[in-house]
Amino acid sequence: MSYPPPPGGWQDPQSAPPVDPYAPVDPYAGAKSPYPPPAGDPYAAQAGYPAQVGYPPPGAYPPPYPGYAPAARTNTLAIVALVLSLVGFASCITAPIGAIMGHVASRQIRETGEQGEGMAKAAIIVGWILTALLVAAIIFYIVVIVLAINSGSSSVDY
Numbered sequence: 456m457s458y459p460p461p462p463g464g465w466q467d468p469q470s471a472p473p474v475d476p477y478a479p480v481d482p483y484a485g486a487k488s489p490y491p492p493p494a495g496d497p498y499a500a501q502a503g504y505p506a507q508v509g510y511p512p513p514g515a516y517p518p519p520y521p522g523y524a525p526a527a528r529t530n531t532l533a534i535v536a537l538v539l540s541l542v543g544f545a546s547c548i549t550a551p552i553g554a555i556m557g558h559v560a561s562r563q564i565r566e567t568g569e570q571g572e573g574m575a576k577a578a579i580i581v582g583w584i585l586t587a588l589l590v591a592a593i594i595f596y597i598v599v600i601v602l603a604i605n606s607g608s609s610s611v612d613y
Contacts, residue, residue, distance in 0.1 A: 533560035533571035536578035543585040550589065554582025 536556035543550025557578030564572050 527568075527570045530560050530564050530567070530569040530571035530575070532556055532563060533575040533578065536560050536582070537574045540578040540582035540585065543582060547585065547589045550582045550585035552582075553578050554586060557582060 536553045536559075538553070539549040539556060540553030543553060557575045560575040561572065561579070563569070564575060
């Protein structure tokens with residue numbers, strides 16, 4: 456037997472359980488399947504879901520760990536370009552090769568969405584700086600050699 460609601464719109468707090476505002480909402484709550492459940496299906500009567508033979512009910516497995524995602528691949532060409540650019544400190548010939556490979560790697564990264572953009576940029580910067588220093592050193596040596604040849608060819612009277 457139920458009592459009429461009290462006047463003034465007041466409700467007894469013990470008459471209805473509190474509603475959790477963060478509880479998940481089931482869009483299929485109260486929906487009935489137009490198909491009869493198959494015989495022997497233990498999940499058929501749960502919440503009016505249609506019977507799915509061979510599948511566990513929704514929520515049977517725990518959700519994956521929050522924030523878990525497989526690690527993205529790093530572009531191999533970016534790694535090789537950075538290594539070649541850094542080796543350019545010792546052998547000057549690999550610095551421009553590393554810089555060019557860094558440009559190719561950055562284009563591949565834009566197309567494929569792989570990781571390694573920072574390594575490709577570092578390879579480009581280090582490679583071209585070392586190449587510029589190498590060219591400046593070669594020009595300096597040429598100027599010194601030309602000046603030495605010109606100063607040595609002057610005649611000196613004794």
